[in-house]
Amino acid sequence: MSTAESTPTNLAEQAVHTLRALLGDSWSVTPLTPAPDKEHEGDSAFDGRVTIAPPDNSPYTELLITARQSVTPREVETQLGAIRNILAHTHASPTMLVVSPWISARAQQELRDRRIGYIDLTGNVFLSVTYPAIHLHLQGASRSPRANRGTATGTKRVTLAGEKAGRIVRFLADFTPPYKATDIANATEVDLGWVSRLLGALDDQRLIERANRTITDVDWAGLLHARAMTTRLLTDNNYVGMIAPAGTQSVLRKLATFPHPPYGKPQVIVTGPYAARAVAPLATGGQLMLYVDNSAGSVDFMADYLGLLPADHGAEVLLLRARDAVIFERHRKVDDIPHVALSQLVMDSLSGPGRMPAEAEAVLDRMRATEEFWRQPWLAKLESAPRR
Known part of the structure; x- marks a missing residue:
């Protein structure tokens, strides 16, 4: 029908x-x-x-x-x-x-x-x-057959698909309330009207709770699941498969010595199975997945630095061009190597192939047990910001 x-x-x-x-x-x-x-x-x-x-x-x-x-x-x-x-x-x-x-x-x-x-x-x-x-x-379909990857035709309805939604989801997951739509719009550089419409949809889905115009609670785990339902890690990010002639451990050693800036966003960052295993070891193996920035020549530069060779089959390393700069924000350091934020890791893993969704669930369990350590109070962030 x-x-x-x-x-x-x-x-x-x-x-x-x-x-x-x-x-x-x-x-x-x-x-x-x-x-x-x-x-x-x-x-x-x-x-x-x-x-x-x-x-x-x-x-x-x-x-x-x-x-x-x-x-x-x-x-x-x-x-x-x-x-x-x-x-x-x-x-x-x-x-x-x-x-x-x-x-x-x-x-x-x-x-x-x-x-x-x-x-x-x-x-x-x-x-x-x-x-x-x-x-x-x-059980029937887990995704709506009418789902539109973006704004619904002929309406101003918004969904959790797309880069703007990704920024807002990361904000809601990474920062504890209270905050308002204007806070989110300013922090994510997304139009306030669009933010307000998305928050209305999230309220309908009971993924956030509001008192008047103030967000008071976020179901961050449910939100990450909902966002992941609209994405596909290896479809939404262009990637190149590589082999590591000297082994993936050699790649990791080079990543640890790569001249990452002391402040700001790194040029390369780990996601996927290797990042999940650093949080909640569930299994061994899996491809080493690395985001690189979307600038011209970044993939070739990083492949040369890490000693990687292109591979049509049997890739050990995937270099993914990051679709949005938010992927690098609030990153973590593991053995001197930048890893994506836990919220980004969960979304990537839930929308990834093979056993990655199971690894995401293990990370989520760890996040629930340590929420006070990885979620940042938004008010504290504002109070600590330098005054102009």
Whole structure:
């Protein structure tokens, strides 16, 4: 079903077809048509009613369907959660079923926490009923099929894709609140209007909490996951595969003696498996991934300095051209070698190939246990800044 066809009626019908296919022919899934005197009561909370009866003629259950073009965690917490609470106190206590073209993993979790069923058109399904006993939980698409890598066509909707969003995510993850949109805009050099729209979207997703215009809390781990869902490490950054004739340890030794500036951004910085292993050792091996700045000739210069040779296959080292300077910001030093900030490392690893996402989760566990050491208080940063 296309987006244009995703009207409330069509979405409700699709939910019925999905339930019939999942439960099988022996179950009865019957849509109920509203009585004539009920059609104009103005109650738009539900777009359909369905009864489900098992093959043995034991008591049936009733589902109340609400169809939505999108479902945000904030809507689940407020609107849908309130409706669910009201239904829970009714005599019949029917089950709510939300149907949408696509429902994010975060919204799915919020729905499950409230025992609200859901079906989306990509195959994400959850329905749990006590009598008759029904429990369905299927995974569909983890990314929206309608996702646009940037601004949505014809609207001013913003997403977590793109360089501007990357800067804002890094700020929110690296600095503890409180701060305002103006602080973020000034620090990231992103237009204030764009920052405000993105913060509104993050609020809907419950990735940030706000009091009036001040951000008071950030779900930085959820935010890094959400950002990584919009990126692909080896697609978004042009890279060149290299082999190290003298071995990767030789490359690391040369990196330790490379004349990095004492202040400011380094010209080359480690990410990927080697950086993850320095934080939370999970496995051995993996390619040595190095960001270089995006200036002309930087890849050739760094390859010559490190003694690397181009390789079409079996690359031991990847030189990635950094798509944005924020990649080098707030870097760490490990054995005199610059490593990307932990927040950047997690996003790179979550969006990388092979076992890199698992390495990212190990880094996240370590970050949760040491948050007070790597997140910087924003107010303290401002107070310590030199005055002009």
